[in-house]
Amino acid sequence: MSQQFKYVIRMFGQDIDGTMKLPYALATVKGIGYNTARAIIRNLNLDSNLRLGELSDSDIKRIEQQLENKVISNVPSWMYNRRKDYESGTDMHLVTSDLIFYARNDIEREKKSKSWRGVRHSIGLKVRGQRTRTTGRVGYTIGVSRKKVTQPTSSSSSQKSG
Structure with missing residues (x-):
């Protein structure tokens, strides 16, 4: 066959x-x-x-x-990607859209409870304690602005001699 x-x-x-x-x-x-x-x-x-x-x-x-059924048989619980689920309290292993859905719900729950992580998520800043002084910047790069250099005008050449 x-x-x-x-x-x-x-x-x-x-x-x-x-x-x-x-x-x-x-x-x-x-x-x-x-x-x-x-x-x-x-x-x-x-x-x-x-x-x-x-x-x-x-x-x-x-x-x-x-x-x-969101459970892998004969696998230790530390291998699951969602342990102690917030709603059910069980260990689960999620894939594809289920994983995205549960992660989005976790973030929304943190935003509603106004936890530190939720506030950082809502502002759009780093959540896990990273530095933000120099990294993680979004938007346009401004750079250094200089004064416009002007050419010196010579007053002697512009006057008529006579």
Whole structure:
């Protein structure tokens, strides 16, 4: 039973290059890093040296189902990208638009509560204690302004002799 190689595979709502090796292909998805991809591959007993395009449709569905319920089995909780969720209190691993949605909600919650981080977010300044005196500047660069140099006028040449 020979399968046809697929050059583009649709996973998690985005197109992924089928010529990439499996861990690197999964790491292109937002919310999945290389180590998380290796853990998923190990849980599903897949070969990490395979190309993504060599997988069968059932293997691709198994990978998507692994993250569908926001929990990766047989993985320690420190590997999840959202631990102790604010609303539910559970450990979750989010990918793609879910990750963006939860991060945006966290920022909005901090803005509403007027916490230090929320105020910094709303002003548009750095949040994590970085320096702001010289870096992080946005807008037009002004530079140094000089006085306009004028040529000296010679009063002797402009007067008529006579």
